[in-house]
Amino acid sequence: MAIILGIESSCDETSAAVCIDGKIGSNIIANQTIHEKYGGVVPELASRAHQQNIIPVVETAIATAGIHKKDIDAVAFTRGPGLLGSLIVGTAFAKSFALARNLPLIDINHMQAHILAHFIDDNKPEFPFLCLTVSGGHTQIVLVKDYFDMEVVGQTNDDAAGEAFDKTAKILELPYPGGPLIDKYAREGNPTFAFPEPQIPGYDFSFSGLKTAILYFIRDKRKVDEDFVKNNMADICASVQHRIVTILLNKVIKAARDHNIDQVAIAGGVSANSGLRTALTETAAQRGWKVFIPKFEYCTDNAAMIAIAGYYKYLAGDFTGQDAAPLARMRM
The missing domain is CATH 3.30.420.40 (ATPase, nucleotide binding domain)
Incomplete structure (x- = not known):
């Protein structure tokens, strides 16, 4: 033992x-x-x-x-x-x-x-599998070949997805930590506002431009209506979350297709986000993937x-x- x-x-x-x-x-x-x-x-x-x-x-x-x-x-x-x-x-x-x-x-x-948090419980992935690791400091797509044989096939070129959530929360003047609050408001709203998706080749990510677009969007709307954020908080959060999640999943879809992988996992603090968990489950059902989502206590x-x-x-x-x-x- x-x-x-x-x-x-x-x-x-x-x-x-x-x-x-x-x-x-x-x-x-x-x-x-x-x-x-x-x-x-x-x-x-x-x-x-x-x-x-x-x-x-x-x-x-x-x-x-x-x-x-x-x-x-x-x-x-x-x-x-x-x-x-x-x-x-x-x-x-x-x-x-x-x-x-x-x-x-x-x-x-x-x-x-x-x-490796995915190996705590009985529903364990089999090698090889892809893992999207998303947190405040990291955003990576990892090809997991064995317990300690892992290859980063895609990563952010600048900011992490978690930072995009947190910085958006600061722009919206939500208290820290703001990422979970965006998730909470997003569940009550609709993604009615369109934010750009960075056109980065391969499996890499970029979130700095998205953060700037959100900043300018809120600034311009407030010039016209100082209560815009308060009156549209749920829809703003739903729109931001929708864009971040689609950026993440579009890269995962490409990596899974190119590497012929049908087992996909998520990990890291942002894997607790309900929008990401739901979207990954729906994508897995559409594409015939076997998906692995950690318990909340093993995300952070x-x-x-x-x-x-x-x-x-x-x-x-x-x-x-x-x-x-x-x-x-x-x-x-």
Whole structure:
């Protein structure tokens, strides 16, 4: 039996999880509300909050899983990508815990972990499959050939899809985090306003132009009617969400066709978006795909995905040393 302690601290969630023989025994997440008044994550405040949260979060994860510290076989931690200060806290804790108990260390690529979250539950994809990983910092189409054999076939040339949601929310003067609020309003509206789709060759994305188009659209409408946003919030959000989702899925459709893939998954924080989940399900039905959508608790940053990735690395004997340093940028 292999018991893996997973540590996640790449951004503003402090999380710890326990994986017992490939099954998640606990997944504890401490969110940081301090960033709300700033309208975005403040890196220095995030790292300080991680320092406060990490010990109680780990203790709770171990207790919830019904194990003792002496039962743990290895410690897996997010090495990158992410905010460097936040990563330092998680990395330092994982290394100290492992050193104190003479346990092997397992470093995990945060983006690979999002994809491997699909192997937590019983409905697992088969290799090869495509995974659309979408978050506030990343937008990628990944060809997944094996647990740790992944090829990024498409990615954003500038901004991420999650950032497009968040920046739109700021333009609409919605509180942080704004992405989920756009999703909420979108469910009550209709995509009546047309926003442009970038014409980027291949499987790559671009969202900077879309953000600019939304900014100018709202600015011009407010010049004529200062209450335009308030009176049309639902339809604006539905229109923005519709365009972002179609941009994402049009690229996935092309990649799936060109690579002859009929298994498609989504991962990352934006995979919690109801519009994306619904559109992917409908597209899968039309095209005969088998689709994989993670539970909401495994969409945002969490340690369960770190623990399950650590479990597969543990089985492969793929360990790292105490000299492992966190990496703000880390290749797939």
